[in-house]
Amino acid sequence: MLSINPFADLATVIPAFLMQYFVIAMVLLIIFGTGLDMLHKKNVIYFFRNAQKAKKSAKNELTVGKKTAVILKTVAHDIATTSELGWGKRRLAHVLGMYGTIIFWIGSVVLIFKYSDGTVAPSYIPIIWHIGAIMTCLGGYWFWFFLRVDVSAEAHPWYRIITADLFVLALLACATFGLAWSFTQTAELSLLSYLFFTLFIISNLVLFGGVYWSKFAHMFYKPGAAIQKNLAEADGSRDNLPPPADAPEQFGLGIKREEPKHY
Ligand code: HEM
Numbered sequence: 001m002l003s004i005n006p007f008a009d010l011a012t013v014i015p016a017f018l019m020q021y022f023v024i025a026m027v028l029l030i031i032f033g034t035g036l037d038m039l040h041k042k043n044v045i046y047f048f049r050n051a052q053k054a055k056k057s058a059k060n061e062l063t064v065g066k067k068t069a070v071i072l073k074t075v076a077h078d079i080a081t082t083s084e085l086g087w088g089k090r091r092l093a094h095v096l097g098m099y100g101t102i103i104f105w106i107g108s109v110v111l112i113f114k115y116s117d118g119t120v121a122p123s124y125i126p127i128i129w130h131i132g133a134i135m136t137c138l139g140g141y142w143f144w145f146f147l148r149v150d151v152s153a154e155a156h157p158w159y160r161i162i163t164a165d166l167f168v169l170a171l172l173a174c175a176t177f178g179l180a181w182s183f184t185q186t187a188e189l190s191l192l193s194y195l196f197f198t199l200f201i202i203s204n205l206v207l208f209g210g211v212y213w214s215k216f217a218h219m220f221y222k223p224g225a226a227i228q229k230n231l232a233e234a235d236g237s238r239d240n241l242p243p244p245a246d247a248p249e250q251f252g253l254g255i256k257r258e259e260p261k262h263y
Helices: 006-010 016-041 043-056 064-079 089-114 124-147 163-186 190-209 218-234
Strands: none
Touching (some): 006 163, 016 089, 016 190, 043 218, 089 124, 124 163
């Protein structure tokens, strides 16, 4: 199953150009949803105003080379490994889900745009597509059942769903129904395969159509914020925050009693 391109079989029922239009429509939905979100929250205006204000209190002028070095370091460390999540399960689950999703999306685009017109895809591309979906499921279900703040710190049951869960649930639905569709198609269970394909399409519409209401856009905001934070650190403006205290870190013995998990 892993090496079979599910979109090639689908192309015998749905023309390849329709699949391609669908992908383009999803990209437009991301742009539209994120744009609307930025207009509504005014977060980007705030972000740039704040950066301008902080620049005035910069202590060092950063050269283009220094700025590039800071940005590259932020991409390689803060963004690529989501270092904001510290060391532990939360970061591992996020990295699994993040790379899984990226691989799954790239795999989908390559299979749909290059290999749904009858050209046979080299087997490693469908394998990458399936592995991406499996990684997304591993990271996402781990987060959903065990790591979510409401579940791990507030002790709410995993099945309590709130609006903020739209993103992770739609993402998980895409990966899960994508895998189920591919499996049932390979096993020639055509009725089930059509059912899972329909659910796969619906979950994509919810994921990409729900950008405005979900946490989807964090994948654009977080990198921007990390770059700004590190540039402000390097030019000494520190986003107009006070410098770290030089007193020793003494929090008393109480801090050792329990793992910090009250977010
Ligand atoms: C394709 C890219 C990405 C995907 C698929 C993704 C996926 C997710 C998911 C599913 C969640 C859980 C959402 C929830 O609270 O319901 C999440 C949370 C989070 N993401 Fe991402 N993310 C991506 C990129 C990034 C990037 C680039 C950063 C930072 C540089 C980032 C930082 C975070 C943080 C800090 C959280 C909160 C984690 C927590 O509460 O445990 N994400 N992400």
